[in-house]
Every structure is written in structure tokens, then in C-alpha cells.
Amino acid sequence: QQQLSQIAKFSTLHPRPDGQTYAYGTAGFRLLGSLLDSVVFRVGLLAALRSRKLDGETIGVMITASHNPPDDNGVKLIDPQGEMLEATWEAYATKFANAETDDELTKEYLAVAESLNINLDSPANVVFARDTRASGPALVAALKDGLEAAAAEYADYRILTTPQLHYIVKCINTAKTATPYGHPSEQGYYEKLATAFQIVTKGKPKPHVITVDAANGVGGPKLKELARHIGSDYLDVNVVKDEIDAVEKLNYQCGADFVKTQQKLPLGLQPAPYELYASLDGDADRIVFYYVDDAKKFHLLDGDKIASLAAMFIRDLIALSGVDLQVGVVQTAYANGSSSKYLSDILQVPITVTPTGVKHLHHASQLFDVGVYFEANGHGTVLFSNSAMKALESFEAQNPGQQDAVATLLSLAALINQTVGDALSDLLLVIAILSHKAWGPSEWNLTYTDLPNRLVRVVVRDRTAFKTEDAERKLVEPKGLQAEIDALVKKYKSGRSFVRASGTEDAVRVYAEAATRLEADELAVKVSDLLK
Template sequence: MSLNENAVRTASQAHPRPADITYTYGTAGFRAESAPPPLAQQVLDSVMFRVGLLAALRSKKLGGKTIGVMVTASHNPEKDNGVKLVDPMGEMLHSSWEAYATLLANALSDDALIARLKEVVQTAEIDLSKPAKVVYGYDTRPSCRTLVRAVVDGLSAFDVEQVNAGLVTTPQLHYLTRCLNTEGTPDAYGEPTIEGYYKKLANAYTTLAKGRHLLPALTVDCANGVGAPKLKEFVKVIGQDILPVIPVRDHINLAGQLNLNCGADYVKTQQRAPKNVDLVPWQRYCSFDGDADRIVFYYADGEGTFHLLDGDKIAGLAAGFIMDLVKDAGLGVKVGVVQTAYANGASTKYLTEVLGVPVTCVPTGVKHLHHAAESYDIGAYFEANGHGTVLFSPSTLTAIRTHTPSTPSQAAALDNLRALVELINQTVGDALSDMLLVETVLLHRQWTPAQWDAAYSDFPNRLVKVLVQDRHAFTTTDAERKVEKPEGLQAKIDEAVKDVVGGRSFVRPSGTEDCVRVYAEAATRETADELANKVAYIVFDSYGKGQRPVNGFF
């Protein structure tokens, strides 16, 4: 079967490609900053159409397995739009196909697009006679519906079986993709509906909460994003009597409010509560990001001082709890944690020296973390920004399912482990699932947020970004902890760090913006700020663009 050139060409003519833009498929898929329609359409319309074509080809390559397409999830402001593809088991698009995505997006004409499609078909050895199936969903951005129509036009050019998931969180789209591909098999992940997603999590959490003393209500900042309606739908399923929550920042129909002065990224980077959210001392708070795949927790002490419980804190909490369950169940499986260079040094020290958990450091990006976590029997990965999950290897799942307990305490631990497997969204980081994971541990420990926080104290740190002429001029090594190019830059960073007590700093290029990110740690807040600023100036003075910051602060 050959490519239907007429169908593709006709459909493509309705989605002309801008001539002055170069697109790159990165960790977050295709992203572009744009205004609401019609400008968003002008920037990304052709990309969306071509993603539809690529999703069809990916499905055909895999013999008709369902591929996911998510429009236009992000923790960034509303004007940031984009799309990403999801592979059959709910994982990120295989890295080898990122090049095909970029190739198709940058074809400058309809004829060039046809030629690139033929190139992909030939190179990837795709049998076009195979069926194709794609599930797609979208978030609350005003541009979504227009962009989705372009994706659908791409799918229709290949006569794809389409499943419209509608308004969903990014993790829900990942969940649906895996469920559709495992339905009716021994590895069935769950019912392939949003209702099935809610029931799976609700049943698991209800099991884990049984007989436990209820904690005070959790206040949830929904970032004015898709997490707001989805959290409310979930609470209707599980009930406030099992999970008392108070949603705030839940306005999805107010233009420009998505992630504005709220959400996980704001709380993490600003080290403060969302605007107009007054913290009651010692109570629990958490923030989703706009597409609900990140979460951070926080609280205020008796003096009103803000305390952040980020992805590092979540990793430590989860790893310690799971290790206890594994030990109590009598299972001989290995638990490990995967971090990036952004992980606070105190968290790494706590994991390795206090909990005795092996830690692997990998470059930033979910695909690196997810892959490394798969090397453990039970692998937890959480980026400091609050994106993460826990993976259970197939052999570990079998052991948990089939192990025969010899005591009542072993039986109880096994029941909890089995419920935990159902509670955790193993396809991708999921704010709702991770919220339930944290609540489970606090419920079992009967801990306040302050007791959780007391496990270790973060080293003071600072993260800033520096606009540069060319981010591609920066390359790193040692899991992004050392700069390889430009030559000589690492030596200057080392010089800046050497006399700082507890000092650590690294720079890495952004995957989406023309900037590099500078991270610094030190023994005190003042020295951490000074070190971050010193390294930022080292970068800016040789490679920066724009106006040099005054008053010594980036």
C-alpha cells in the first residue's frame, strides 16, 4: 500500500507552514509561545496537522497500537501552546522518533512534506496497510479546540481510528493510552475511561485509608487549570469523607489566569504560597501545575514562615514508606531513587546515609528519569519541580501479587503494597496520583507537614536563568553537572565555587528557551544567592544577550 498523496496534499493546504520558523521536538514535545487564536493557529497549526500524520505513522509502525496525542499541556503561562505524543505503554515518544517529528514539522511546502513522509515510511520500514489508532485530549487553553482540529485533519488523512478523550489532564491521557493498549490482556492497566481512572485511584486509596484516623482537609491550588474540574470529579467518586480537600485557584474560564501567580512552578521557583492564598499555620497545602503532572506541598509554621516540600521531599517520603512496606511484607526487592542535578544535596545525603537507598543521577528530562527508574525493582523518580512517580518492575509486580504471607503483619503490608501499585500512575508523573501517595504516607504515619519536613533540612539554593545568544553552544557532561562547552566556562564556575562553604553550582541550557539555567547551593541563603548571581554574571558577560541586570541580581 502506498501513501495517499492526494489526501495528504489536500489536507495540508488547509494548514500552511510559516516560512520563518524552525520547529524542534523536545522533551515537552513541540512548544511555541503565542497569543490566543488566531495567532496560535498561525504558529502551530501546521505542526499540529503534521503531528496527526506522525501519530498515524507511529501507530502503523507498531501494528495498530494506540498512540496518544496531548494538546497543549504545560506549566507555563496560557500563551504557551504545544503538543506531545505518547507511546503505547503511556511513556514518552521513543527518542528515535523525535527526529521524524522535527523533520515533518520543518518541511517548507506540501511537496516537501510528501517527500519527508515517504522518507520516514522508508527509513522506519512502515507498512502503510496496517491499521492505526490514536487517542487525543486537550487542556483548558483557549487555543486547544482550534489546534485539535488540525491534529484531527492529520489523522483523517490516514484514515485513523480516533478516540476523542476530550478535556483531560496530561497524566489521564497517558493512562488512557496504556489502558487502550493493554485492555483484555493479562497486563490490563485499567478501564480505558476517565471514570475507570477515578475508580482505580479511589478504590486503592480507600483500601489504604481504611482504619486510619482522618487528617485535616488538604487545600489544593489547581493553578486555574484542568486539574480543577478533574479533582472535583474525583472527589465526587471517592467522597469528602475519605478525602477531604479544599480546591482553590480553580477558575478555568478566566482568560490569562492559567498558572498565573499560582501552581507548582510558581510555588517552587518563588518559594512562596500562591497569591491571595493565606496559609493557616501548620496546615497542609499543595499545588498542581496547569496540566496536573507536577505537585509540590508546603505549609507555614507558627511564625508564618513558608516551608516548601518539593519533589525531593516527596521522593524521600515515598521511598522510606515503600521500603518499610517491602520489609514488613518479607519481600527481597531493591528500592532505588533517581534524581537530577537539581536535587538538593541534603536530600541525596538523607536518601543514601539515613534511609540507605541507592541514588542514580541522570540528565534532566522525564525520559532519562523514567528509563533509569526501570533498572530498580522499585524505582522512584521525582524532579525537584514535583514531577515524578514510582515504577514497579514486572518481576516485582509478580512477587507482590503471588507472595504468601506468613504472619498477619506481612499480610497487611502486602495488602497495602498491592493497593499502592494501583494508586500510583506508573505511566508518568501525575499530580492527583502523587497527591494521594503523599496523603497515604502521612495518613499511615499520622504526620503533620512539619514532621515530614523534619526528616532533613534543605541546603539553601537558588535557580536563575540567563538569556544567551545561543543555548546550543552549551553542552554538558556528568548528568549535566559539568559544562563541556564553551571551553573554559567550567573552570570559571569551579573557581567561583571553591571558597564557598557547602557550595555547589552548575549551568545547563534550557530545552525550550534561549537561556541557560544556573543552580547554586550553599550553607546559607545569602551565600547561595551570591553564588548563583556570581555564576550567572560569568555566563552573561561572555555569552549573554539583552541588558545586564543591575543591583547585582538576576
């Protein structure tokens, strides 16, 4: 009862803006930072309930708007194993955020507690962090009010990348198990990754210096710290776009999203030919790579290229090791057709296609012994199942080749963030693989050639009218539209196109690919015209 009156009291300090409706989507809540105060307060309440429901396991709350513009912000919850919030709880989050009055909010709170048999006197534990946005500190204050109102214990990890907080959540919740994930601190994260990188690349030539565009976000200082732990005997990283104090520059004409969607270099970058470059997004959970050739032509190495590289390397290591494990890849409809062909025809690894949103990819990749998942935009990771880890740890190698391969696989599992896509960990993974293969970016790029493609954002009257099936590759509604798209696609060599409603913006996305740039552009325009 005391908790409920505290919630009602604190809630008056965080009023919900009139006329605003909120939805917990694939990226949590995300909109203008100035509209999020009440939402973040209420997320604090929900995080406390979630922890109580899970016997006091620690829940994470990350305040970030990732690749979005500087004035935006967002908030998302992290489940105990470092995974995204369980889908059924997204609906509670949305309900809490939209409760009209303080009274309605306490009623919702009680209703969730009662319907899920949650004891409100049991312990609740929450950890949180934020990115570098100007609206962050005020939102943290709102979150603390929510946690205090709900009588939760909490720890403020201050400024972190999103994947660092996922790592810490998993570390805390596995600390007392037989397989602790690591030390639950930022320091522990650097040490774990640095040690794994040193082991994986031991005896290989030192990689060329890599230049990383940190989108003027949190990834900049964190990458420098990580590189310091790795040591310049192993790796030289040149971090650019690292002005975190110039808040208006966050993600502005730089960063992973800009480079991937514009298919061009970050503003002002003057790359040397055939050297490797990378761009992070604003909270460092995504990465894309690129280089220019002699003619200064830009070549993008996106999430599909990372997935293919990782799948190839791990598949070969598994074959060398003699351990009976299957590697599989999870993609979305946005994966370039050439990458899927390369994976299935050349590498002969199984592919699963899921709807957009990393939680879908993450779950699907848990079904493989080793599941590689990446969205084309560079968000992804590689998951080693518990049984794969046990098989590797207990394997008795018959020769040094097998022993080496098993040791490398085990170090890769430590190097790769097992909770969520992590730009810093993925960066090290790619560098380690390239150094094993003695490849530069152009050799990596040669594995397959992307089909030219175009992604178009179309604003429509009602995006909810667009319903899909078959992992978003076919429209079922509006009726008849898919047949019209199919008829257009048929006219193009290697043509493929699909339409789906965005989960993060009020728009519909049209994707098209075809044998030539001209045809891909034309197909995208023609399909977009069908929507008008």
C-alpha cells in the same frame, strides 16, 4: 497513493508560518498557540505512522503547554505503554514540522514509512485530549485533519489532564493482555485511584482537609471529580484557583511552577498554620506541597521531599513484608544536596542521577524493582517493575504484619500512576503516607533540611555552546568555564553549582546551593557573571 494526495490536500489548509523553525524537545513542541496549527496537523500524521509501525497499537496525542502562560500551547505524543515518545522518533517529528512545502511534507512522510518498512494500508489508532487553553479547540481541529488525511482511526477524549491521557493509552493497549491496566476511560481512572486510596488508608485516621491550588487549569474539575469518587468519609479536598473559564488566569501567580520557582504562596492564599497545601500545574502532571508555621514562614515540600517520603515509606513496607525487593531513587542535578544525602546516608537507598527531562528519569527508574523518580519541580512517580509485581502477588505471607505490608504495597502500585508523573495520583500518595505515619507537613519537613538554593535564568548569545557531561553536572564546553565554576564553588561551605542549557527555553540555567541563603544567592550571581 490516495493517502499521499489527501495529505498534500489537507496540508494546504494548515500552512507552515514563514521563517518559523520548530523542535520536538523534552516537552514536545511548545510555543505560542497561534504558531502551532501546522505542527499539530503534522503531529497527526506522525501519530498515525507511529501506530502503524507498532502494529496498530494506540498512540496518544496531548495538546497542552503545562505550566506555560495561557497564550502558549504545545503537543506531545504518547507511546503505547503510556510512556513519552521514543527518542528516535523525536527527530521525525522535528523534520515533519519543519518541512517547507506540502510536497516536501508528503516526501518526508513517505521516506519515514519506507525507511521503517511501514505498510501505509495497515491500521492506525490514535487517541487525543487537550487542556483548557483557548487555542485548544482549533488545534484539535488541525489534529483531526492530520489523522483523517493519514487515514487513522481516532477517539477524542476532550478535556483531560496529561496523566489521564497517558493512563488511557496504557489501558487501551493492555486491555487484551494478562495484566490490563484499567478501564480506558476518565471514569475508570477515578475508580481505580479512588478504590486504591480507600484500601491504602483503611483503618487510618481521616486526613486533615487539604487545600489544593489547581492553577486555574484542568486539574481543578478533575480533582473535584476524583474526590467525589473517593468520598468524604475518606478525604476532604478544598480546591482553589479553579476558574478554568477565566483562561487568562491559567498558571498566573499560582500553580506548581510559580510556587516552586518563586518559593512563595500563590497569590491571595491565606493559609492556616501547619495545614497542608498543594499546587498543581496547568495540566496536572506536577505537584508541590507547602505549609506555613506560626510565624507565617513559608516551607516548601518539593519533588525531592516527595521522593524522599515515598522512598522511606516503600522501603519500610518492603522490609516489613519480607519480600526481597530493592527500592531506588532517580534524581537530576537539580535535586537538593540535602535530599541526596538523606536518601543515601540515612535511608541507604541507591540513587541514580540522570539528565533533566522525565523520560531520562523514567527509564532509569525502570532498572529498580521499585523506582522512585521526581524532578525537584514536582514531576515524578513511582514505578513497580513487572517482576516486583509478580513477587508481591505470589508472596506467601508468614504473619499478618507481612500480609498487611504486601497488601499496602500492591494498593500503592494501583494508586500511583505507572505511566508518568501525575499530580492527582501523587497528591493521594502523599496524603496516604502522611496518614499512615500520623504526620502533619512539619513532621514531613523535618526529615531533612533543604540547603538554600537559587536557580537563575541567563540569556546568552548561543546556548548550544554549553555542552555538559556527568548528568549535566559538568561543562565540557565552553572550554575552561568549569574550572572557573569549581574555583568559585570551593569558597562556599556545602557549595555546589552547575550550568546547563535549558531544553525548553532559549536560555542557560545556573543552579547554586550553599550553607546559607546569602551564600547561595552570591554563588549563583558569581557563576552567572562568568557567562557574560
